[in-house]
Amino acid sequence: MTAFNPSMIKPASKSAEFATTEQGRTAKSILIDGIAKQIKLFSNPKEDGRRWFVLGQKEVALTLRVNNKPIKLIGDETKVVVPVEQFEAAMNHFKAEVEKGNFNAQLEEAxxxxxxxxxxxxxTRAAKKTATK
Structure with missing residues (x-):
């Protein structure tokens, strides 16, 4: 282990590990993280969390959301259905589409x-802070 040197201190935004902080997250990264969360929620029905899907008997209706707004998935449709057993594959398909840039126009708006x-x-925070002084 090397000895500590104050020159080792750097802003988190310059770190490869921590550069994407809450403040710096993009709609694309939020959507990709959300897709992973939905897969986790689907596989563990008792886990708490807001779901982007509704489970039917044979199909699952799903949406993808960013900034509390649905993304258009097919044409102007924001809700699609897939067979229950294909939910994870469908979500991984949408993740790949996001990574390819196929939703970039909508994500830029988001x-x-x-x-x-x-x-x-x-x-709002700044106004509250000055009001309390």
């Missing part, structure tokens, strides 16, 4: 909404 919301939260 990024704008996320940025607007972050700025509003910052200004």
């Amino acid at each position: 990024d704008k909404g996320i940025a607007t919301r972050r700025e509003k939260l910052r200004s």
Whole structure:
């Protein structure tokens, strides 16, 4: 182990491991993380969490969401159905499509909404902070 040197301290945004903090997350990374969470929720029905799917007897209806808004998956449709046994494969398919950039136009719009919301939260916090002084 090397001795500590203050020059080792650097901003998290410059770190390969921690560069994508909450503040720096994009709609694309949020959606990919969300897909992984939905697969986990599907495989463990007792786990708490908001689900993007509704389980039927033979099919599952699903949506993909970013910034609390559904993504258009086929044409203008935001909800699709797949056979129950194909849910995980369908979610992995959508993850691959996101990674390929097939939803980039919608995700860019979502990024704008996320940025607007972050700025509003910052200004609200700042206003509350100055009001309490």
